[in-house]
Amino acid sequence: MIHTFVGNLGHFLVITAFVSVLISAFSYWKAQRSDEISKPSWLNYARIAFYIHGASVFGVVASLFYIINSHYFEYHYAWSHSSAELPVYYQIATFWNGQEGSFLLWAFWHVILGAILINTNKFWEAPIMAVFAAVQAFLLSMILGVVIFNVKFGSSPFILLREAMNAPIFQLNPDFVPKDGSGLNPLLQNYWMVIHPPTLFLGFATTIIPFVYCMAGLWIGKYKEWVRPALPWALFSAVTLGIGILMGAYWAYETLNFGGYWNWDPVENAIYVPWLVLVAAIHTMITFKKSNNALKASMVLSIATFILVLYATFLTRSGILGDSSVHSFTDLGLSGQLLVYLLTFAVLSVWLLAKTWSKIPTSDEEVSTYSREFWIFMGAATLCVMAFQVIIPTSIPVWNAIVELFGGISNVAPPADQVAFYSKWQIWLAVILALLSGTGQFFWWKKVDKQKLKESLFYPAVISLLASGIIIVVAKVTEPAYILLLTAGIYSIVANGKILFSLLKTSPKLAGGAVAHIGIAMMLVGVLFSSGYSRIISLNNTGMIWNKDFPEEMNTKNLLLFQHETVQMGDYSLNYKGLRKEIDGFPGYVSTSAIEAFGDSYKVVARKDIEWKGKKYFSEGDTLVLDNPENSFFEIEYSKSDGKKFTLYPRFQINESMGMQVYSPDIKRTLTSDLYTHVRTFPDPESETEWGEMEEVTVKVGETFFVNDFVARVQGIERITEIPQVTLGLEDVAIKARIVISGADEDYIVEPIYLIKDRMIGLIPEEVKDVASKITFLNVHPESNSFTFGVNTTQKEWVILEAVVKPYINVLWTGTLIMVLGFTMAIRRRYVEFIKMRDKGQEE
Amino acid sequence: MKKSHIFGIIIIAVAVMVIVSTAGDASTYVSFGEAQELAEKGNANMIHVVGALKKDEQGQPVGIQTSPDMLSFSFIMVDQNNLEQEVIYNQPMPMDFLRSEQVVVVGSYKKNKFIADKILMKCPSKYQENEIKVGEVR
Numbered sequence: 001m002i003h004t005f006v007g008n009l010g011h012f013l014v015i016t017a018f019v020s021v022l023i024s025a026f027s028y029w030k031a032q033r034s035d036e037i038s039k040p041s042w043l044n045y046a047r048i049a050f051y052i053h054g055a056s057v058f059g060v061v062a063s064l065f066y067i068i069n070s071h072y073f074e075y076h077y078a079w080s081h082s083s084a085e086l087p088v089y090y091q092i093a094t095f096w097n098g099q100e101g102s103f104l105l106w107a108f109w110h111v112i113l114g115a116i117l118i119n120t121n122k123f124w125e126a127p128i129m130a131v132f133a134a135v136q137a138f139l140l141s142m143i144l145g146v147v148i149f150n151v152k153f154g155s156s157p158f159i160l161l162r163e164a165m166n167a168p169i170f171q172l173n174p175d176f177v178p179k180d181g182s183g184l185n186p187l188l189q190n191y192w193m194v195i196h197p198p199t200l201f202l203g204f205a206t207t208i209i210p211f212v213y214c215m216a217g218l219w220i221g222k223y224k225e226w227v228r229p230a231l232p233w234a235l236f237s238a239v240t241l242g243i244g245i246l247m248g249a250y251w252a253y254e255t256l257n258f259g260g261y262w263n264w265d266p267v268e269n270a271i272y273v274p275w276l277v278l279v280a281a282i283h284t285m286i287t288f289k290k291s292n293n294a295l296k297a298s299m300v301l302s303i304a305t306f307i308l309v310l311y312a313t314f315l316t317r318s319g320i321l322g323d324s325s326v327h328s329f330t331d332l333g334l335s336g337q338l339l340v341y342l343l344t345f346a347v348l349s350v351w352l353l354a355k356t357w358s359k360i361p362t363s364d365e366e367v368s369t370y371s372r373e374f375w376i377f378m379g380a381a382t383l384c385v386m387a388f389q390v391i392i393p394t395s396i397p398v399w400n401a402i403v404e405l406f407g408g409i410s411n412v413a414p415p416a417d418q419v420a421f422y423s424k425w426q427i428w429l430a431v432i433l434a435l436l437s438g439t440g441q442f443f444w445w446k447k448v449d450k451q452k453l454k455e456s457l458f459y460p461a462v463i464s465l466l467a468s469g470i471i472i473v474v475a476k477v478t479e480p481a482y483i484l485l486l487t488a489g490i491y492s493i494v495a496n497g498k499i500l501f502s503l504l505k506t507s508p509k510l511a512g513g514a515v516a517h518i519g520i521a522m523m524l525v526g527v528l529f530s531s532g533y534s535r536i537i538s539l540n541n542t543g544m545i546w547n548k549d550f551p552e553e554m555n556t557k558n559l560l561l562f563q564h565e566t567v568q569m570g571d572y573s574l575n576y577k578g579l580r581k582e583i584d585g586f587p588g589y590v591s592t593s594a595i596e597a598f599g600d601s602y603k604v605v606a607r608k609d610i611e612w613k614g615k616k617y618f619s620e621g622d623t624l625v626l627d628n629p630e631n632s633f634f635e636i637e638y639s640k641s642d643g644k645k646f647t648l649y650p651r652f653q654i655n656e657s658m659g660m661q662v663y664s665p666d667i668k669r670t671l672t673s674d675l676y677t678h679v680r681t682f683p684d685p686e687s688e689t690e691w692g693e694m695e696e697v698t699v700k701v702g703e704t705f706f707v708n709d710f711v712a713r714v715q716g717i718e719r720i721t722e723i724p725q726v727t728l729g730l731e732d733v734a735i736k737a738r739i740v741i742s743g744a745d746e747d748y749i750v751e752p753i754y755l756i757k758d759r760m761i762g763l764i765p766e767e768v769k770d771v772a773s774k775i776t777f778l779n780v781h782p783e784s785n786s787f788t789f790g791v792n793t794t795q796k797e798w799v800i801l802e803a804v805v806k807p808y809i810n811v812l813w814t815g816t817l818i819m820v821l822g823f824t825m826a827i828r829r830r831y832v833e834f835i836k837m838r839d840k841g842q843e844e
Numbered sequence: 845m846k847k848s849h850i851f852g853i854i855i856i857a858v859a860v861m862v863i864v865s866t867a868g869d870a871s872t873y874v875s876f877g878e879a880q881e882l883a884e885k886g887n888a889n890m891i892h893v894v895g896a897l898k899k900d901e902q903g904q905p906v907g908i909q910t911s912p913d914m915l916s917f918s919f920i921m922v923d924q925n926n927l928e929q930e931v932i933y934n935q936p937m938p939m940d941f942l943r944s945e946q947v948v949v950v951g952s953y954k955k956n957k958f959i960a961d962k963i964l965m966k967c968p969s970k971y972q973e974n975e976i977k978v979g980e981v982r
Contacts, residue, residue, distance in 0.1 A: 369847075381855055389862045396870060413871040416890030416950050416961065421869050425862070556915040558936055661939055681936045800914060800936040 002074045002175055003067075007158040010063030011145065014156065017056035017107075018140040024049035025133035032126040032220065043126060047118060050133065054111040060143075061108055064101065064157050068094055074177045076164035077101070077157045083183035085602065093193040094184050096201075099317055099334075100157035103142045105198060109205035110136050117209070121229055121838070127216035128209075135208055138341045142334060155334060186630055186653035186662045192251035196244060200271070203241030204309055207278060209233035210285075211306035211349075214299050218352045223360045224288075227298060228837060231285050232830040234302070238278045239823035245271055246816050257663045257678045259804055260531060264418040266321045269394040270312035273387045278305040280383035287376045292363040294373065297380065299360070303349045308391075310342040320397050370449055375440035382432050389425045423531075427481050430524055434488035437517045438495035460498050464491035475529070475807075485528050492521035509829050516822025519815045526812025530674075537570040537675075538803040558680050561636070563770065563797040564744055576799050577635040577745060578770050580649065582627035588612045589633055589649060590624075593748045593770045598724060601629045607749045630654055634679050634799050638668070650679045650801065673807040682799045689767070691774060691792040698781070698788045708773045708793045712741045712750075717787065723753060723764070732757045737777050737787060743770060752777035752789070765790075772796045871950070876921075876929045876958070883953035890952050890961060895923040897947060905942050921947060933960040941965060 027046030031039050064077065068091050073079040081101075082094045096102045114132055118125055145156020161178065162170040169176050210230040217226030248268070253261035262268060281301035284294035315321055318335035368374060396412050403410035415421035442456050468487040477483055500514040538559040561567055561576040568574075580589035581604075595604040603623055610618040618624055633649040648666040655662075665678035697705045704713045715738045723734055734755045741748040748768050754777040755762035765776035776790040873892045874882070882891065897905040898920040907920035907930070918932045919941075931949055944965040951960040 374847075377851070381851070385855065385858050385862070388859060392862055393866045393870065396866075411873040413873050413892040415866075415869045416871040416892070425865070556913075556934060558915050560913050560915060681939050684939055798914075 002160065002177065003070075003072050004160075006063050006066055006072070007075060007160065010060055010067075010158040011156055013056045013059040013063065014140065014143055014145070014158070017053050017060060018137060018144055020049045020053040020056060021133050021137045021140060024053055025130055025137060028126050028130035028133060032130060039126075046126070046129065046133075050114060050118065050129065053133075053136070054115060057104075057107055057111045057140075061104060064104065065091075065095055067158075071181070073179070073181050074160055074162075076159050076161045079161050079178055079181045081181065081184060083181040084179075086184060089191070089194050090184055090189055093188055093190075093197075096197045097184060097188060098157065100143045100155055102197065102201065103139060104157065105201045106205055107136065107139050107143075109198075109202050110139065110208070113205055113209065123838075124213065124216060124226075124229060127220050128212040131212040131215045131219075132208060135212075135345065138344065142337065142341075152333065153337065183655055186655050186660060187255060187664075189628070189630075189653075190251060190255050192247055192254070196247040196251055199240060199247055200244030203237060203244045203275075204313075206233060206237035206240060207274065207306050207309045209237065210278075210281065210302040214302040215349060215352060218299070218356045221356075221359070223356070224292075224295065227285050227288055227295075228834050230302065231282070231289075232827050232834055234278060234282050234285060235823055235827045235830060238275065238282055239820055239827070241271070241275050241278065242823075243816075243820060245275060250813075253676075254667070255664050257665060257680075259665075259676065259678070259802065260534065260806075262527075262531070264390075264422045266394045266397075266414075267316050269390045269422075270315045273391045273394075274305050274308035274312060276383045276387040276390075277301055277308055280380040280387075281305055283376050283380045283383075287373050291373055292361055294377065294380075296357075296360055296362065297377070299353060301380070301384075303353065307342070307346050307349065308387075310345060314338045314342050315394070315398070320401055370443065370453065372440065372443035375436060375443055379433065379436040379440055382429055382436065386426060386429045386433075389429070390422060393421070427485055431481075431484045431488045434485070434492040434521055434524055437520065438488075438492035441496055441499045441514060441517065456498075457495070460491065460495040464494040467494070475533075479532070482528055482532050486525060489521045489525040489528070493518050493525075496521070509825070512822050512824070512826030512829055514822070515825060516819050519817070519819025519822055522815025522818060523812050524815075526808055526810070526815055530806040530809035530812055533807050535805045535807075536802065537572075537805055538801060558800050558802050560798060560800050563772070565796070569803060571640055572638045573641075575637045575639075576797075577637055577647075578797070580633040580635050582631060582633070583610075583618075584625040584627055586610070586612065586617050586624075589635065591746060591770070592632070593768060594746070595624060602626050607751075608747065634682070634801075636666075636677060636799075636801065638675075648675075648677050650677055652679065652682070669810075671810060673805055674809050676804045676806055677801055680800045680802055683797060689774075689794050691794050694776070694790040694792050696778060696788055696790050698786050700784075700786045705789075705791075707739075707741055707768075707775065707791050708771050710741045710743060710771050712739050712775075714738070714787065714789075715740050720753070723755070726755070726757070726762075728757065731759075735777075735780070737789070739775060739789070741768060741771055741773075750775045754778075754780060769797055875925045876923045876927045877925060879958070880953060888952055890950055892948055892950050893921070893923055893929075893958075894946065894948050895921045896945065897942070898922050898928060908937075908942070910937060921949065929958050931958045931960050933963055935963075938963070938965065 024046050027042050027049060031042035031046055034042055067075050068078050068082050069088070071078065071082070071084050073082075073084075077098055077100065081097045082091060086094065094101075096105045110132070114129065114136070117128060117132065121128075140154075142154045143156060144154030145159065146153050162174060162176075210233055213226040213230035213233075217223055245268075249261040252258070252263070278301075281298060281304075284297040284301055288294040288298050314335075318338050320335065393415060396414050400410040400412055438460065439457065442453060464487065468483075468490045471477065471486060471490070472483055477486055496514045496517040500511050500518065503511040503514060536557050539557055559567060559569055559574070561574055563576050563578060566573050566575050579592045581592055581595065583590050583595075583604075590610060594607055594610060596607050597604050602625055604626060606618045606620055606622045606624055608620050609616055610624075630653050632652045632654075634652065636648050636650065637645060638648065639645045646668055648668055650666045651664040653662045653664070654660070663679050665676050667677070668675040699705050699714055701714050701716060704711055706712065717735055717737050720734050720736045721728065726734075728734060732755070734753055734757075736751050736753050739750045739752075741750060748770055750766050750768050752766045752775045753762075753764035755764060763776050763778065765774050767774045772794050774792045774794075776792075777787070778790045779788040781787065871890055871892055873894060876893055876895075879891050879893060882889070898907055900906050905919070908917065909919075910917040915936055916932070916934045917937045918930055920928055921931050922928050931951070933949075941963075946966040948964040948966075949958070949960040950962040950964070951958060953959075
């Protein structure tokens with residue numbers, strides 16, 4: 001049955017939300033332009049429209065989630081992103097997996113933010129909400145799914161599968177409902193995908209607030225006053241966006257297999273750039289509050305942040321990045337609409353700014369080198385240069401598209417080594433940034449002259465030089481750029497630490513800036529060590545040249561491990577123990593040899609008792625439930641020469657219906673470094689095994705024989721009455737041998753079957769991958785009470801892995817948390833300030 | 845001259861340097877023929893080449909050699925001008941490499957051999973948008 005009601009309701013609510021937000025924008029605009037008598041009614045009208053809009057958006061969200069949660073695969077969205085077995089928390093991830101759902105998430109945050117703005121700031125309500133609602137209307141139009149004059153507006157998440165595609169089955173049976181969906185991309189089946197997107201989109205959504213305040217200020221001629229209410233929001237936006245970006249980085253580190261947390265992928269760059277500009281905007285806004293100089297810069301940067309967020313949206317969702325990015329969305333045919341969205345607000349804001357430029361107050365006073373404005377301006381400019389350096393190469397595909405639009409041919413490709421290309425610029429700019437953030441703070445609190453500056457900088461400089469000197473020697477830092485970055489980073493930590501220390505005694509509430517800067521400086525140091533000194537320890541320079549064409553200096557970065565064979569790698573000896581599965585209700589991993597599949601993808605049967613740390617969890621013959629049939633784990637044991645051992649479980653995921661195979665790393669974390677291991681490849685499970693010649697062996701029950709150098713024992717023979725996929729008649733006989741092979745760590749059970757069916761002999765051999773063998777039950781000798789088995793062997797199972805050490809990565813994560821703390825302190829301070837001024841009635 | 849002017853000039857200068865550096869370090873999409881010409885002229889920059897694996901009449905890839913330790917391999921790639929070239933890659937063969945229908949190699953010629961630094965693949969998805977698995981109707 002096709003459940004059309006919920007989809008129709010959802011679509012109706014999308015349209016209602018779109019229309020009501022347009023009405024709201026128009027009414028707010030009218031309210032701003034009308035006199036005191038008619039203003040209240042317009043305002044009232046606008047508010048009601050906005051709340052109707054909000055309720056509709058909530059309804060749309062609920063409808064879409066209901067469709068996913070009820071597994072209504074007649075809907076294209078549920079069918080292409082979800083599956084029947086998906087647990088609820090991944091259904092949430094499914095919700096924003098598609099483009100429509102992520103637009104919806106963004107619009108959802110806008111509704112909440114809009115409601116907060118309406119209720120906290122009456123003076124600014126009309127002008128800011130007019131702009132806000134207009135932006136929201138554009139956003140909603142992306143999921144409208146309406147065709148007007150043959151032009152499609154937006155892509156609705158509520159279209160049915162039969163509307164979305166023209167499959168022949170729908171001609172036969174229009175009411176056909178697929179039994180299952182395609183499932184969620186294995187890479188996204190991760191708890192970070194439940195919390196990273198909402199955080200990132202909250203960051204995206206909040207960039208609108210400084211923008212609308214700035215636009216409203218320009219519009220109503222309050223050129224200075226917009227800064228105070230906008231500032232706490234700009235801080236909130238920067239910290240949320242920052243957390244969102246770092247969550248993404250952490251997800252990539254834990255889940256993807258490129259070996260790090262940041263890859264300078266266009267999608268990463270597209271979001272890093274607005275963050276930098278937003279941080280620059282915050283700095284100029286703070287400076288402005290004490291002097292007029294930074295006002296124009298604050299306006300330009302607040303507008304630029306929002307426009308860059310729209311540009312990022314365009315880059316990632318229009319399909320223009322195409323081959324150059326691994327994780328952008330595919331094109332939904334919205335590129336034109338996205339471009340209109342971007343250009344509308346870019347043109348509108350530039351026009352408004354240009355129109356009022358001459359009226360914006362400035363000060364002609366020359367900036368002194370010893371003023372805080374000077375230093376902060378330098379910092380903001382450095383941030384903007386960093387942003388510019390990233391956005392230019394990221395826009396290469398746009399450049400190609402523009403050239404081709406005018407009939408030209410452009411074959412420019414992004415830099416071949418992205419990481420090296422971006423790093424070589426960003427590292428020097430980061431050095432400048434760290435130096436400025438250390439020094440600038442001293443100008444923050446009072447006017448300083450040359451003499452005073454020297455006095456306050458003396459000790460921080462000496463301490464940081466000493467500290468960095470020690471670290472450089474101990475950690476053997478030799479690269480000049482790294483030495484400088486380390487010294488600058490430590491200097492920033494020490495200098496800000498000194499300020500923090502003196503502030504804690506007098507006014508700890510004001511310490512947000514110092515704390516945030518310490519956090520950033522720690523992040524820089526953490527990145528320097530974990531990326532700059534990331535070391536591949538699976539490096540293989542045995543120099544075995546198998547192809548004469550190979551250049552001689554080529555070393556391989558990976559290590560081949562055959563199962564149960566110990567290989568030395570640096571300080572460790574490694575042993576690949578086999579493939580493992582995760583079982584529901586079991587604390588460890590279970591060997592694939594200990595379980596047997598029987599047709600149901602989630603359920604398996606235990607072939608022997610399954611224990612963990614001496615406690616028995618399952619008995620032989622129990623039915624077990626797999627946590628996720630798509631996941632397998634490679635058990636890799638690391639032992640050190642001093643006898644210390646640990647085990648890592650890098651993961652392999654396969655999604656049959658999407659044809660995706662994905663490897664994820666496992667990380668051994670210690671305080672000072674991470675050992676990151678990921679499997680590059682292993683024998684294709686779909687490829688056919690090449691067996692060696694069969695060896696025959698005749699044994700009695702209880703006797704032992706060798707299988708591929710392992711000791712095997714015939715434990716027993718039994719007659720069986722059921723064989724999967726074989727129907728046994730009354731005359732037929734089937735017997736099964738139970739053979740136990742003693743491995744190094746565990747026993748493997750093999751049960752080949754000897755079958756007489758319709759007077760014909762059938763042999764059902766069984767494979768044991770863990771000992772690379774296959775055993776066939778060849779014959780029964782009743783006269784001697786013995787049995788003949790055939791043993792074939794093959795190449796042992798293997799994995800190729802890469803192991804990387806990332807030193808001091810915890811400094812990066814700790815720095816992140818400290819930065820967040822600093823931002824939070826600053827938000828609190830600025831918000832309290834705004835509330836005080838507002839309640840005094842001065843905020844006009 | 846005011847400080848802000850000097851400051852402005854410095855910023856513009858850095859911006860110009862950024863653009864020049866981008867133009868200098870940007871790679872290009874070329875064919876093997878053009879890549880060889882570039883290499884002969886002494887240009888060792890890494891380039892992108894788009895092409896596919898060489899396949900026989902049955903559609904099976906040919907000319908693939910894997911090192912005995914399986915840690916590196918070489919293959920024959922046909923670019924968009926139908927020029928064949930052996931490509932050497934110092935990484936284990938990705939599992940779905942043989943199934944790929946389009947390959948982009950990023951690398952350069954060294955002593956007349958094309959050494960790939962990075963391989964991007966486009967695989968035919970088993971999951972096709974227009975195909976619905978027809979199971980039982982619920």
